[in-house]
Amino acid sequence: MADLKNRRDFLKLTGFLTVSCVGVVLAGCGEGTSSLPAPLPGRTPSPPGTFSFPAGIASGDPRESSIVLWTKLGVNGAAMGEDIPIIVQVASVPFDSKNFSRENILVSVPVQAYSRYAHTVHHRVEGLAPGTYYWYRFVVDNDISVQGRTKTAPSQASETPVNFAYVSCQDWAANHWAAYQLLAEERYDNLDFIVHLGDYIYETADDGAFQNGGVEPLHAKNPLYAEKLSGVTEGGVRYASSLEDYRYLYSVYRSDPRIQAIHAKFPMISIWDDHEFTNDAWGDHETYSDNNFSQFDRRRAANQAWFEYMPVTLEDVSFSPDLTGTYENIRIYREFAFGKVMQLVMTDERLYRADHAIPEGAGQEVVLQYFSRILGELGDLGSTRGLYDFLKTTTVMGFSLEKLLNGAINNGKILFVSFDGLQKIKPLLVSMLNQLGGLNLSAKDELKVDKILTILGSLNGSKIFEQLIYRFGMRGFGSRYAAFGEVLKRFVARNAESHYAMLGRQQTDWWASSMSAAHDRGAVWKIWGNEVCFVKMDLDVNRLSNKEFTFNVGADLQSIKPAIMAAAKILPAFVGVLKYLLTSPEIxxxxxxxxxxxxxxxDTPPGQDVAVFADSWDGYPDSRDYLTNYLHKNNINNVIAITGDLHTFIAGQVVDRDSNNPVMLDFAGAGVSSNSFGGVIGSSFDLSSLSNNSMTAGVLPLLKGRGKAEGVLFEMIDQLLQRPDKPGDGRDIFSRLLTHFSDEVQWAEGVANGFVTVAADTSKATFTYHNLRVERDEAGNVLDPATYIIRDDMNSAYERRTSFTVYASGGAADIPGASVAVWPKFPSRLIEYEIPAAIPENQEAVKSSMRSALPPSEGLEKLRDGVAEYIRNNPDNPYANIFMQGIRL
Incomplete structure (x- = not known):
C-alpha cells in the first residue's frame, strides 16, 4: 500500500492530464472478492449504471517504461457539468484470470474526468517493464469499464522482432469496417501496436462527392446526422465547425464496437491528416472555396477534439488549450524507439505546411486554357496544319480518312468490314457531347467528323472543367489536383523557403535530426509515419506506349481478324497524334x-507533365528533395515511409533527384473504409452498354478492380499502359496508370479497402497489404460472384494479401539464395488469398498475344501512300508527320 502524500512519482500536471508510477496503489484496493477499490473518501457511490464508457477504453504511445491509458466517461443529467473522480487500475495479468489476486494490481489511482474536456481521461503510467503486456480498466463508483490489454516497447538494446499494423481514412458513411473486424481476430494477437496515419474522422457528413459508398448495416443503424454540424459550404455540404461538432463526430466514430475492440487490444500511435480539421487543410485554412479562408477558431476546436479523443498525454504531445493568439497550440509530431529493430518517426503534414504552391484561381485558369486550346485546335476545320484537314484530304482506296471514320461512327463499318463493337461508340459519343455541350443529340442522329469537331470547337474549357469536378468530386483542378508541371515549378520557385513548405522549418530540422539520431544509435529500420504520399506520381502523356498492338482474336471474331490486325498497325499512329494533341505548344x-x-x-522524351496529386508531396517538390538529399548526403539507409491519405495501396521506391540514387521506400495503405480512388474512377464511367460485347466487355473488371479482364478493348488498354521496364499488372485502371506513368511507383492496387501489417527484425521487414472487399446488391445482400467465395454474414469480406519483404543493407550475407532483393533494390512481391473468405485465383496461364502472320495488306500500303501524298502537299502538318512515323508496316 503506497503513501500518496510522500510519492514524488505521482504528479498532477494540468487539468485532465496525469501521470503515475508503478506501485501507486490506492488504500483499500483489492479488498474482498471483487478486486474493486474501496469508495473514495468523502464520496457517496452512485448506483450501478449511473456511468458508462460509450467510447470504450484505449491505450497509446508505448515506450519502454510507460504507456498512456484513455477513456471517456458517459455522464447524464445534472452531473453533465461536474468533474467526476475515476480510478485507473493496471495489473500484470488479466483481471478476470483464474489466479488473479490483489498482488497483481500494479497501479490503482484516482484521477478526474473533467467536464471541460468532455469527461475524457488521459493517464500515463510509468515504471513499467520493457516489452511487457499489461491489463487495465477504469472504475467509477459501482461502474466498471471493460478491461484492455496493452504492451510497452522493448528496451533500446533489444533485438526482439516488432510486429505492427497501420491504418488510415475511416469514413463512417462509406463502405465497410471489415479491417477492424479482422484485426480483432485472434490471429493478429501478435501485433505490438497499431499506427493510425490520419483521417480518423471526416469533418463532413453528407458530401455526396465522395461519401457515396455503400454504408454497412451497423453504421446505417447509427447514422451521422448532418444537421448536428454547424458549418455549411456554398454547395450546401454540412461540416464540423465548433468544438461540439467535432466532439459529436468522434463520439459516433468511437461508438463502433470493432474500433473499440481494437483500441482495447492494442496500443495506438496516432497522427492526424486533413479531415480531422478540413479537406486538404493547410495551417488553419479550408479549401471548400477558392478563397481558402482562414478558420482560426475552427482549427483550435479541431486540435482540442483530436487531443481529447486520442490516447496521448503531455509527455508525448504538447498541447496548451489556454494559449491564445495562435492555432499552433498543439504539437503532435514525435518519435518512438522499438529496440535495435526500428525507430518510428511521426510527422504532422498539415499544421505547418504552406499554401499549395499554385493558387486555386491561377490553377483553374491554366486548366481552362489547356482544354480551350485543345478544343480550339480540334475545331479549327480550315487550318492546313490541323487534324481535320489531314483526315479530310488523305485518301485510301478512294475513301478519305474522314469518310472511313464516318462509316465507323454511324454504321460500325470500316470499308466493307463490320465491327459490332464499333456500333457502341456512337451512343457514347452522343452522351459525351450532350453532357459537355448541354446538347439534345439523339443516338439516331447522323454524326460526322466535321460535325463532332465543330461541336467540340464551340465549347469552352469550363465545360470539361465542370465535368471533371462532377465526375471525380474534386475541386482544385490545376492547383491541388492535376497541376501542370511547368506551372508548379514556376510557383514553387517564388517561395524562398520552399524546402520547408511541407513540414515547416522547426519540424523539418527535427525530422532530419531524428533520422540521424536513429542511424547513430544503430536502429536498423527508420520507419516514417507519413500522412500523404511521398513517392512521385506524376503523369507524362508522352509515356503512353506506341508499341505495335497485338490482340487475342477469339473464335467469334475470326471473320474480321484481318481487319483487326490491320487496325493494330494503325493504332500506334493514332496514339502518337493523341499525345501531340495533349502537349502544350511550349513543350x-x-x-x-x-x-x-x-x-x-x-528514356522517352518528356512531354506534358502533370502532378496528379499536388496536395501530397508532389505539390511540394523542393521539400521532398531536401529530405531525400539529406538522407543521401548522410548515408542514412533502411528508411521506409508508411503512408495513408490516398485510399490506395501503393509500393514505391523514392529516388533522390540530385544524386539519382534510391534513398527510401514508400508503402502507402488503402483506407479502412473511405472510397478508393480507383473505385471513384471506375464508377465515373458508365460502360454498361459495352458489357455484352466480346470485344469490349473485358474492360469492366479493370475499371472495378475485380474479376478477370479480357477482350480486345482490355488488351488495347493493357498495351497502351505497358513499359518495357515494368509489368502492367495492376488489377484496375487507376493502379495501371500509377505504375505506368510513375518511375517510382512499382506496384499499386487502386480499388481497395483494408490495412497493412509489418513484421520487422534486424535483417528484414515484411509489408503485407490486406485488401478487404464487400460486394453487395442493391438490396444490401452480399453477392457471391462466380469468381469469389464470400462468407454469409453481412460484414465479412474477402481478403487479398500482397507481401513485400525488404532486406536491410549490410545484411546480404545472412540472406539465403542469390535472387533475393537487397536494399535498396525494390523487392518482388507475393500475392495470396486468405480467410475470412477464400478466393480461388484463376491459375490458367495468360494466353500469349496472337500476332498476325499475314503480310501487310494492300489497304495499309494504300494508307501509307495516301499519308505520304498528303505530306508532300502539306509538309508542315504535324498530325500527318506523326501518323506516318507511327504506322507499323
Missing part, C-alpha cells in the same frame, strides 16, 4: 515528330 517546341512514338520507357 512541343522541344520535341520532334518522332518523339511522340516512343514505347513509354524512362
Amino acid at each position: 512541343r517546341s522541344s520535341l520532334s515528330s518522332g518523339d511522340y512514338i516512343g514505347d513509354g520507357s524512362p
